[in-house]
Amino acid sequence: MREGRVLKALGGYFFVHDFESKEVYRCKIRGKLKNNGFDVITGDLVKFDLLEDGSGVVEERLERKNSLFRPVIANIxxxxxTFAILEPxxxxxxxxxxxxLAEIADLEVVICINKVELSSLEMAKKQLFSYQKIGYKVIYTSVKEEIGLDDLEEVLKDNVSVFAGPSxxxxxxxxxxxxxxxxxxxGEVSQRIKRGRHTTRHVxxxxxxxxxxxxDTPGFSSLDLSFINAEELQYFFPxxxxxxxxxxxxxxxxxxxxxxxVKEAVTKEGIAEERYQNYLKFLEEIENKKRSW
Incomplete structure (x- = not known):
């Protein structure tokens, strides 16, 4: 039986990259997998057999090390x-x-600030200083001026990465x-609403x-945090x-x-005020959602 990674799921088919041959095969899922409650998504590691017509059948889904629900992807x-410094x-x-959400999934994080040519590299670094102070890796890029592209390429090397951020x-x-x-x-940014249009339709x-x-995943502009408990939120702000x-x-x-x-640390600037205010907003959001259930 062959082993591979699901590259995409589209139209009821699963396109699997065979680790040995490096070929990609269009596969269906064996019925018993569905009957046993196993879903298969992009990024899953699977075992599959080839049929005479060159297509395949996924027989087994291997254990996931992690998964995300938006975008729906596994084993990252x-x-x-990724955000732009301007527009949007x-x-x-x-x-x-x-x-x-990345902390909840226990994922390594790289923050990429793009379009720095619209402001300045110095201004972008000033805005993201508190995130670097926390320990997040931040890279600054510009496609037009070819800034930071080598840094991004090095980050992506030999890793399975997911891009996340607004359109x-x-x-x-x-x-x-x-x-x-x-x-x-x-896609271009709408000049009327100052937001991007979705250009990626599937994962x-x-x-x-x-x-x-x-x-490359569909963009998004909001995500619900109400699935976590209010008392757990503190652990996801490092x-x-x-x-x-x-x-x-x-x-x-x-x-x-x-x-x-914590409040004392905010007063003494040990914790960034804006990050703390967002913590309070998320906390209120979670508590209000729980009360409405």
Missing amino acids: DQVII DLDLKLLDRLLV GVGKSSLLNSIQSDLELKV ELLSLDNGGWVA ELMDYLGQCKFSTCSHSHEPHCA
């Missing part, structure tokens, strides 16, 4: 969270939301600049010449970890309680 090494404007609240920030343009034969469709893993695999357990109350939510070590 890292997420490249950098949305730090959405960035923090995506970082929380119109240049994810497809960046990938095309690194490897032109990908020929991904590029597909693409092979890179440097040994990496990358998923800069809070040094202060947990130092508050007066063991159940401190770091929102309204007195003698809170």
